[in-house]
Amino acid sequence: MEEISKLPLPEAFLDFLKENGLDPSVYSAADSTPRYIRLKTGNEADLEEIEAELKCKLEKVVWLSGFYSLPPDIKIATSMAYKQGKIYGIDAASGAAVSALNISAGDHVLDLCAAPGAKLCMILDIIGDSGSVTGVDVARHRLAACRTLLQKYALGDRCRLFVADGTTFSLVPLRLHLDPGSCNSVLQEKDDTFREWTSRIPWKERKRAVKARENAASKAIVRSEHPELIFYGRRSGIVGLTKEEIYQSVCNSEVSSSGYDKVLVDAECTHDGSIKHIQKFENWGWTTLQRRVLDPERTDSVTNLQLKLLTNGFRLLKVGGLLVYSTCSLTAAQNEDVVEQFLKDNASAELQEIDVAKNWPCKSGRIPKTLRFDPLTSKTSGLFVAKFTKLAI
Numbered sequence: 292m293e294e295i296s297k298l299p300l301p302e303a304f305l306d307f308l309k310e311n312g313l314d315p316s317v318y319s320a321a322d323s324t325p326r327y328i329r330l331k332t333g334n335e336a337d338l339e340e341i342e343a344e345l346k347c348k349l350e351k352v353v354w355l356s357g358f359y360s361l362p363p364d365i366k367i368a369t370s371m372a373y374k375q376g377k378i379y380g381i382d383a384a385s386g387a388a389v390s391a392l393n394i395s396a397g398d399h400v401l402d403l404c405a406a407p408g409a410k411l412c413m414i415l416d417i418i419g420d421s422g423s424v425t426g427v428d429v430a431r432h433r434l435a436a437c438r439t440l441l442q443k444y445a446l447g448d449r450c451r452l453f454v455a456d457g458t459t460f461s462l463v464p465l466r467l468h469l470d471p472g473s474c475n476s477v478l479q480e481k482d483d484t485f486r487e488w489t490s491r492i493p494w495k496e497r498k499r500a501v502k503a504r505e506n507a508a509s510k511a512i513v514r515s516e517h518p519e520l521i522f523y524g525r526r527s528g529i530v531g532l533t534k535e536e537i538y539q540s541v542c543n544s545e546v547s548s549s550g551y552d553k554v555l556v557d558a559e560c561t562h563d564g565s566i567k568h569i570q571k572f573e574n575w576g577w578t579t580l581q582r583r584v585l586d587p588e589r590t591d592s593v594t595n596l597q598l599k600l601l602t603n604g605f606r607l608l609k610v611g612g613l614l615v616y617s618t619c620s621l622t623a624a625q626n627e628d629v630v631e632q633f634l635k636d637n638a639s640a641e642l643q644e645i646d647v648a649k650n651w652p653c654k655s656g657r658i659p660k661t662l663r664f665d666p667l668t669s670k671t672s673g674l675f676v677a678k679f680t681k682l683a684i
């Protein structure tokens with residue numbers, strides 16, 4: 292086993308890096324990469340108090356608004372500031388991916404791989420009291436954790452969460468009825484009208500849902516008529532509508548005008564660029580790394596999935612909208628190769644310069660306009676970011 296800094300990397304991982312043309316020295320920053328937090332909007336005046344509580348100086352990240360760095364050994368989870376939802380942990384490179392979307396007031400945003408939800412929280416914090424956010428993830432337990440996060444940070448008012456496969460998810464934003472007060476008067480309540488969301492689901496309904504999940508799990512192929520809605524806020528557009536209205540399908544030609552303004556595809560990947568993730572294998576065991584990261588079959592299936600997620604996210608984008616594709620892998624196969632194939636398959640997709648990136652501590656990817664954060668030079672977790680717009684053709 293070769294020793295790089297204090298993180299021992301097994302031969303197989305070093306071979307994986309070599310095969311992918313990646314420099315192992317990026318992992319030497321493992322011990323010095325700072326931890327990052329984002330201050331929830333409205334808590335700026337509490338900065339000194341938070342510093343006193345954490346007993347450390349919060350260094351403003353000059354290139355990313357609302358972000359602060361702190362030494363990696365500082366624990367934030369037990370602090371009052373964290374418990375009260377004033378700060379949340381999110382890597383600066385992740386924040387950059389969200390920032391690249393140029394979210395503005397009134398936007399309807401789709402986060403296609405949303406859990407556990409750090410980026411979703413940031414998106415919701417930015418949109419504030421306008422527009423809507425739809426979070427999708429295939430892993431129910433991870434999305435449930437995401438729901439807990441939204442509630443903790445009181446950010447869920449304009450959000451809806453669906454357990455669904457992002458490669459086939461088909462719902463467009465509900466542009467009307469975002470304010471339940473304004474629609475109740477015109478809508479006639481039917482039996483299946485969605486009322487305000489509550490975590491206290493009636494016993495009968497809960498039993499029915501568990502049974503449906505058990506039935507689905509017992510079949511080889513999970514067939515669900517609709518994506519499962521596991522949370523919706525008061526102004527998410529859901530309250531006051533019926534099931535039929537919420538699950539209304541639209542054809543591809545309609546999506547060009549009624550699709551999302553912004554789409555984030557923070558795709559499933561092998562996480563090899565995330566130093567924090569790689570460090571976890573010290574405890575999980577390096578054989579787990581072999582299975583989850585190095586296995587060529589895993590890499591092949593993940594790149595197929597990434598292309599499908601990107602393609603479907605783009606399908607749901609309206610003309611003139613913006614899509615950001617990101618992964619925390621540093622391999623070309625999961626990044627530039629996926630982007631190249633996607634551009635080849637989608638004539639209406641155009642790669643965009645990330646205009647807000649002028650002062651970001653990152654490098655260009657192999658394809659101009661794409662960006663790579665590498666832990667050593669960026670002092671962040673590793674991340675690849677590409678941004679697209681949809682042309683009217």
Ligand SMILES: C[S@@+](CC[C@H](N)C(=O)[O-])C[C@H]1O[C@@H](n2cnc3c(N)ncnc32)[C@H](O)[C@@H]1O
Binds near residue numbers: 427557
């Ligand atoms: C890199 S993580 C997303 C992190 C998240 N954006 C955040 O900031 O916390 C990738 C996510 O993709 C989800 N995923 C995997 N396959 C998926 C699919 N087919 N459809 C939707 N989500 C999927 C995983 O469950 C995982 O939560």
